[in-house]
Amino acid sequence: MKYDLILAGGEVLDPAAGFRGVMDIGIAGGKIVAVGPSLPTAEARRTIAVKSRLVTPGLVDIHAHIFVNAHDMAGDTDRFCRASGVTTLCDAGSTGSATFAGLRQVIDREVRTRTRAFVNLSAIGIVGTSRGGELSHFPYADPEGCARTISENPDLAIGVKLRYGPGLVWEYSPEPVKLARKAADMAGGAPMMMHITDSPIPLPELLAHMKPGDIVTHCYHGRAHGIMGQEKQLVLKEVVEAQRHGIIFDCAHGRSHFSFPLIEKALDQGFLPDTISTDLTFTSATNGPVFDLPTTMSKLLHFGMSLDDVVARSTAAPAKILGYEGTVGTLKPGANADIAVFELRDGNFPLRDSDGNTITARRRLIAQLTIKDGRVWYKRPPE
Ligand SMILES: [Zn+2]
Structure with a gap:
């Protein structure tokens, strides 16, 4: 045969x-x-x-969470992925230099979904606590350990993750971004992925430290200092310029990063996400509003993205960033x-964003x- x-x-x-x-x-x-x-x-x-x-092609979710604490799918990863057409995903910085070995253990023992991971600039990674974020305590910033972890795990680790937002970083200045930049450069020019929701300072001040191939994640959040600044009317010229120069804008839906009013305006202005992802955790997969990657894709279809654009940005585009060009995210x-x-x-499908807005998708x-x-x-x- x-x-x-x-x-x-x-x-x-x-x-x-x-x-x-x-x-x-x-x-x-x-x-x-x-x-x-x-x-x-x-x-x-x-x-x-x-x-x-x-x-x-099997979908590629470049921003999800599969470690074991408050932000995880862990042993449920395969159950969520296979039922939504996702065959490859990337853990977006759930672990750092001190906890990465645990992520590897989870993946090796429990996960068949093809997996890659960003390594958090914080040695402890994302911990599920309301006592402050992973970089609220400066000594947790570990650019050397982050770079070493990336270099020592080439089959799994792909770049540096930084969550820049209130309560997450020790200082509201570009200093945390500079340390993430340093880690990425030390790791041989690995990409940096930066979470920008509700940033205390304007996005252009953070973009100034990013290079082509770096990723801005949660690009459609509707909170402070997003892609449209505080006015929330027009995509900032620095953002348009950054995308033109090869900085990747990833939508990563999540529980607080996906605003329908902002998406409608951004798409009307021709600002499309380079990659479509979920920021999926056990909770957002189970209770919504995310549920899964096809649902996020359906929301973007509703706001006028073409099926071609939605599929390419959920398959080939993220696969290329993860180093799988030609082998994953393609039917060649x-x-x-x-x-x-x-x-x-x-049909009529009521779908929610992260801020309580609802649409009826057809x-x-x-x-x-x-x-x-x-x-x-x-x-x-x-x-
Ligand atoms: Zn995330």
Whole structure:
């Protein structure tokens, strides 16, 4: 048999690879080996008909949390991911130099989802406490340890995470960003991911310390000093300029970082997120408003982003940042056979942002089938 599996007759969409239209996907040895019309099903051990379903690369969530404390999915990571078409994710700085070994243990023992991680500038990482954030105590800032952790874990660690916000950093100045910059540079030019929600100082003062390839996460928060400054009307020219120069703007929904009024204005002004992510934790996956990555994608579709843009920014774009270009987040032959199959369902779907605003979306992406490394990893039960 030439193929282990053929996904037959789906509406294939992988904008970055240029695949669009009704096609079959042939899989063998855990890899995609053919994409085209009418593959010979007689040469496949198994054929799954996915007619009128949307077939995309397995989704890549560049900002989620999988460690074990108040901000985690831990042992539930696979359950949440496979039921939403996510085959790859990145832990966004749940751990730092002193706790990273614990994250590795969780991943090695409990997580099959393909995983990468940012290392927090704080040695202790994100701890679930109301007693102050991970960098409210200056000595926890550990640029040397952060850089060393990245260098010593090349299979997992990809860059530096900094949460810049009230109660999170020891000083409301660019000093914490400068230390994150130092750690990223010491780690051989690794990217820095910076959380900017409710920043006590204007975003341009932080952007001044970022380089192309660095990531601004929570770019659609509606609180202080976001991409539209305090006026919240127009995307700041420094922000537009930064994106043009290659700084990545990631939306990372989360419980407090996704504002419908701001998104509507930003998209109207042509400011799209470079990557679409969830900031998913156990709580936001279970109680909302995030639920999962297809729901975040559906919200952006509602505000006028095209399906092509939404899919590319949830697959190929984050995969490239995570170092998986050509092997993950793509349906090109030779890539790992990580594939998501969705129903783009019509109806009336009330969806919430992080600030209590509600929309009624007319379309919603619902994951139906998830293939990971060539094997069926999830199939939605009949409703
Ligand atoms: Zn986060």
